Amino acid sequence: QKEVEQDPGPLSVPEGAIVSLNCTYSNSAFQYFMWYRQYSRKGPELLMYTYSSGNKEDGRFTAQVDKSSKYISLFIRDSQPSDSATYLCAMSAWEYGNKLVFGAGTILRVKS
Amino acid sequence: EAGVAQSPRYKIIEKRQSVAFWCNPISGHATLYWYQQILGQGPKLLIQFQNNGVVDDSQLPKDRFSAERLKGVDSTLKIQPAKLEDSAVYLCASSLAIGGSTPYEQYFGPGTRLTVT
Numbered sequence: 001q002k003e004v005e006q007d008p009g010p011l012s013v014p015e016g017a018i019v020s021l022n023c024t025y026s027n028s029a030f031q032y033f034m035w036y037r038q039y040s041r042k043g044p045e046l047l048m049y050t051y052s053s054g055n056k057e058d059g060r061f062t063a064q065v066d067k068s069s070k071y072i073s074l075f076i077r078d079s080q081p082s083d084s085a086t087y088l089c090a091m092s093a094w095e096y097g098n099k100l101v102f103g104a105g106t107i108l109r110v111k112s
Numbered sequence: 113e114a115g116v117a118q119s120p121r122y123k124i125i126e127k128r129q130s131v132a133f134w135c136n137p138i139s140g141h142a143t144l145y146w147y148q149q150i151l152g153q154g155p156k157l158l159i160q161f162q163n164n165g166v167v168d169d170s171q172l173p174k175d176r177f178s179a180e181r182l183k184g185v186d187s188t189l190k191i192q193p194a195k196l197e198d199s200a201v202y203l204c205a206s207s208l209a210i211g212g213s214t215p216y217e218q219y220f221g222p223g224t225r226l227t228v229t
Contacts, residue, residue: 008152032215043116043203043220044155088154097168098215102154 003027006089006103015112019076023089023103026070030091032098033065035074038086038105047087048074079110114138116221118204124227130192133224137185137206143167144181145218146189147203155203161187162210194228201225 006023013019021035032051036044048063050056050072056063062075072091076083086105092098117136125131137144143162147155158177160168163184172179176195181187191198201223209217 004154006154034216041222041225043205043222045220046216046218049216090154092215097160098213099157099160099168100155100215100218102156104153 001026003101004089004091004103007106008104010107010109012109012111013079015079015081015110017079017110019079019083019108019110021074021076021087021089021106021108023072024070025072025091027091027093027101028067028070029093029095030101031094032092033063033072034090034092034100035061035063036088036090036102038088040085044088076108079108081110081112084108084110116204116206116219118202118221118224120224121222122225122227124229125194127196127228128193130190131194131226132188132190133202133204133226135187135189135204135221137187137204138208138219141206141208141219142184142210143207144187145205145207146179146187147205147220149201149203149223151200158189191226194226196228199226199228 004025034049035047038044053067060077064073088105089103090100146158149155158172161181179189203223204221205218207218
């Protein structure tokens with residue numbers, strides 16, 4: 001079993017839809033939870049991060065962490081074609097030097 | 113502020129050949145990371161430097177991979193000899209923080225896409 005599981009997709013939605021991206025994990029020690037966006041032939045760029053449980057909102061993006069279920073989500077409202085990319089979740093724990101452990105990434109396609 | 117620079121962007125080699133990648137981190141960033149991203153997978157940490165010392169190389173295949181960060185700035189990652197399964201994107205990232213205290217503050221370069229035939 002992988003430490004971090006993420007459905008690779010692709011997920012195809014019409015412009016304006018609400019997108020839900022999810023990851024599950026097995027290591028309860030994880031404390032930081034990050035979402036990265038990666039465009040084709042580019043490096044990952046940080047979208048949002050959350051420490052421990054709870055919600056965080058930034059514009060059209062909302063990140064949720066449920067540590068009791070070991071489940072994290074990223075919601076994108078009013079999705080745009082420019083949101084088409086691969087979305088990677090990543091997690092880290094102090095006791096492992098905060099080394100990032102990534103999911104496989106979900107490919108998102110927003111059609112206009 | 114300039115980002116993380118990597119070169120070359122693309123490289124095609126035959127198996128058993130050697131290859132080297134170069135990374136120039138963001139100015140002043142103490143910590144430098146090399147990741148391997150195989151197609152369809154997330155990045156996997158190969159090695160972490162703090163200044164010019166190695167912090168974590170537990171996932172670096174040391175029989176064929178080597179890395180150095182002389183003078184605590186630029187870094188090179190070398191593969192010798194390359195295998196077919198080394199085909200991947202090699203990402204370099206840097207962070208101002210020391211000791212992984214802010215894991216979300218890693219800035220990634222565009223990567224080097226390696227194809228081994």
